[in-house]
């Protein structure tokens with residue numbers, strides 16, 4: 369019996385869909401955000417329920433196939449799809465149920481951030497997600513989660529309070545106070561190593577008025593602008609979040625992209641009114657700002673501010689969490705911005721307030737002592753450009769190494785060739801050993817290995 373026929377046999381046993389190479393939808397189904405990823409799984413299962421996920425995992429184990437898991441399909445490293453594997457693609461599981469009285473939300477494992485925000489915001493509530501609505505809740509949460517509410521509400525993973533997980537042997541377990549708290553700790557930043565999360569439960573926070581937008585500064589004033597941004601981020605109240613990106617030729621003021629000279633865009637979000645924000649933003653107002661779009665906004669408007677990056681472009685991302693954005697880092701970043709080929713850019717994200725504090729019951733995420741996450745994001749279309757673009761990003765990352773907190777970058781922006789050393793460094797020895805013990809108890813055969821992999825501890 370061929371693998372196609374065997375996988376086809378799953379069709380009758382689950383409520384969801386099964387796609388094999390002979391099916392017309394196979395090529396679309398195996399494609400993900402990053403067009404450099406071109407892998408051919410044996411089959412793709414799209415479960416509708418946790419019971420379907422259990423059936424798919426058991427089938428893969430019986431058939432001796434490794435399992436890749438797809439949430440929103442945005443992993444630049446391409447973890448959502450693997451050659452000769454069973455892909456469990458959660459895109460049909462996007463239900464979101466809000467409990468406004470308890471300020472909690474239950475989210476199925478394949479939901480996107482736009483699903484969550486649309487459901488919670490009518491109640492005046494949000495959990496801190498990413499800044500692009502079409503990224504998956506699954507990968508983003510399990511790897512950390514950096515978004516505009518981080519100063520007051522922490523990382524996304526800090527707000528994960530419970531999860532339903534299908535483990536490598538096909539059983540369903542609960543992570544959290546009514547289940548395994550150690551598993552909850554591991555899911556808060558330890559990646560997709562421990563099983564398939566069929567339902568996440570998050571704490572919600574009240575979101576009031578917001579004042580947000582971009583300040584665009586010519587690249588030749590970027591040193592001064594980044595010095596001002598880092599001084600402000602170090603002292604700012606928790607309500608202020610600052611991200612930066614450049615070079616950009618998009619002034620975010622409605623003018624045509626490419627119309628402006630190279631710019632550094634500072635993305636600012638303040639949880640409050642313009643009157644409260646403006647005195648705090650005074651150091652940025654002193655910069656030679658050529659365009660600005662700061663305005664009162666709803667949370668949904670802030671979440672739409674970055675727009676959408678389409679699937680099908682080529683990507684290679686890499687960076688470091690840095691201790692400080694000191695003059696050496698700024699020099700290196702501005703020089704890299706000067707060498708970038710648009711739309712590739714350097715992204716800077718300030719970690720402030722609650723994001724730098726361990727949540728109750730802890731989290732596996734290991735980079736909180738950093739002040740900034742700095743990453744080179746190469747984005748291009750033509751395969752002939754691969755070497756140049758990848759070389760530019762590696763150079764950005766090399767230039768940050770001496771300022772790196774731990775020798776590692778943000779796991780959620782990892783490149784396709786992320787090394788085991790950088791994965792380990794991202795957690796530090798103690799957290800990594802703890803994750804390895806957890807892995808050994810939930811996935812001793814490393815069935816879930818298409819991720820930033822934590823190898824199971826070897827029992828003595």
Ligand SMILES: Cc1cc2nc3c(=O)[nH]c(=O)nc-3n(C[C@H](O)[C@H](O)[C@H](O)COP(=O)(O)OP(=O)(O)OC[C@H]3O[C@@H](n4cnc5c(N)ncnc54)[C@H](O)[C@@H]3O)c2cc1C
Nearest residue numbers: 439440441442443447477498499504506507508514560565
């Ligand atoms: C355009 C874009 C914008 C981004 N913006 C942000 C941002 O603002 N903040 C931020 O922190 N990150 C951001 N990221 C990075 C993002 O967090 C990662 O790309 C993340 O992997 C996306 O999750 P996903 O579910 O879409 O990915 P997928 O590729 O579907 O999944 C990646 C991996 O996560 C695991 N996984 C996913 N879902 C589950 C599940 N339910 N159970 C178990 N394992 C699962 C699996 O190991 C899977 O292979 C962005 C990425 C892109 C491409």
